[in-house]
Amino acid sequence: STNTDNKKDQSIYTKKRVLFTSTRGIGSKYRHLMSDLISLIPHSKKEDKIDDRKTLSLINETCEMKSCNYAVLFDVRKGTDCFLWMAKTPLGPTVKFHITNVHTLEELQMTGNCLKGSRPFLQFDKSFDSEVHLQLIKELITQIYSTPKGHVKSKPFFDHIFSFFYQDGRIWFRNYQITDQEFKKESLLTEIGPRMIMHIDKIFSDGFGGNVLYSNPNYVSPNNTRSDHKLSKANKYIKRKH
Amino acid sequence: QQKSIRSKYVVNDIEAMKNKLREFRLSGQKTPWIHSLTVTSSSPLEIADIHDDFNREIAFYKQTLQGVTECERLCVQHGLTVRRKPDFFAEMIKSDQQMHKIKTNIQSEKKRVETAE
Numbered sequence: 001s002t003n004t005d006n007k008k009d010q011s012i013y014t015k016k017r018v019l020f021t022s023t024r025g026i027g028s029k030y031r032h033l034m035s036d037l038i039s040l041i042p043h044s045k046k047e048d049k050i051d052d053r054k055t056l057s058l059i060n061e062t063c064e065m066k067s068c069n070y071a072v073l074f075d076v077r078k079g080t081d082c083f084l085w086m087a088k089t090p091l092g093p094t095v096k097f098h099i100t101n102v103h104t105l106e107e108l109q110m111t112g113n114c115l116k117g118s119r120p121f122l123q124f125d126k127s128f129d130s131e132v133h134l135q136l137i138k139e140l141i142t143q144i145y146s147t148p149k150g151h152v153k154s155k156p157f158f159d160h161i162f163s164f165f166y167q168d169g170r171i172w173f174r175n176y177q178i179t180d181q182e183f184k185k186e187s188l189l190t191e192i193g194p195r196m197i198m199h200i201d202k203i204f205s206d207g208f209g210g211n212v213l214y215s216n217p218n219y220v221s222p223n224n225t226r227s228d229h230k231l232s233k234a235n236k237y238i239k240r241k242h
Numbered sequence: 243q244q245k246s247i248r249s250k251y252v253v254n255d256i257e258a259m260k261n262k263l264r265e266f267r268l269s270g271q272k273t274p275w276i277h278s279l280t281v282t283s284s285s286p287l288e289i290a291d292i293h294d295d296f297n298r299e300i301a302f303y304k305q306t307l308q309g310v311t312e313c314e315r316l317c318v319q320h321g322l323t324v325r326r327k328p329d330f331f332a333e334m335i336k337s338d339q340q341m342h343k344i345k346t347n348i349q350s351e352k353k354r355v356e357t358a359e
Contacts, residue, residue: 186311
């Protein structure tokens with residue numbers, strides 16, 4: 001009986017599926033990023049595009065239908081601004097990021113490679129432990145990105161690592177291949193990709209809804225960045241004129 | 243001025259986030275290491291200039307390497323095989339064509355540098 005109890009205890013970790021979806025008009029770059037992550041995460045499930053951005057909470061129901069307990073949404077606006085939503089569905093929390101500086105696996109500069117289905121190691125910088133909202137984000141990322149032992153689509157070897165850094169008020173993501181070096185004890189890391197910077201916007205209590213638990217005071221929306229840029233350009237012109 | 247308008251909606255509900263964190267941790271605690279494979283660096287990374295690409299990437303590399311060493315130590319401790327057996331063939335993330343393109347790109351880059359010298 002202890003054996004079955006043990007099995008039951010483990011299922012909470014092993015029965016994990018992450019739904020990946022996007023809004024319409026995602027564009028090729030972010031579509032590549034999404035398919036990169038899907039291929040790197042063995043416990044992922046791709047779902048059709050979302051039609052209506054106003055009813056994102058419906059994703060909770062889609063998750064239930066597809067027996068997923070997490071969701072990642074690529075919400076691209078104006079064809080350029082990509083918002084990445086990560087959620088534990090349906091009870092939350094949900095974190096909304098604005099992502100920039102994206103490089104996908106298509107790019108030739110990143111020369112690393114890894115097995116399809118190998119479980120990633122996850123590495124976080126210590127600074128994630130410094131504040132409560134970062135602790136929450138770290139826990140959510142860990143639950144979404146880590147592949148449990150014994151997952152059907154996973155391979156029993158380790159050849160890559162996802163690294164998360166908190167620097168300059170933003171989260172930096174890297175993925176490296178791990179290989180042995182001849183005559184050296186130290187492993188060699190080669191970047192596989194993708195790369196991205198995640199700007200924290202908000203944390204919500206539930207799956208794609210609920211109360212705002214955190215709103216980043218230093219977050220500037222891409223719309224505001226654009227208008228500030230335009231304004232400074234206009235001011236330059238006005239200054240020159242007078 | 244602009245900034246103050248934007249930060250009107252600043253929320254940082256620490257108590258609610260602490261409760262949420264407790265609530266959504268699987269079975270109320272940290273995931274066993276064999277299922278999460280997650281490590282945290284022993285000290286926070288300090289980067290003098292985040293816009294200095296070269297030194298930033300070196301710092302990222304070094305911290306990640308420490309993470310790899312720690313993960314591999316924990317693998318051994320938990321009885322997990324680390325490296326793939328040489329006779330184990332499986333599909334890779336990047337296709338042979340993509341890897342060929344990457345190789346060709348490196349070689350042509352090398353040639354370009356050599357001819358420039």
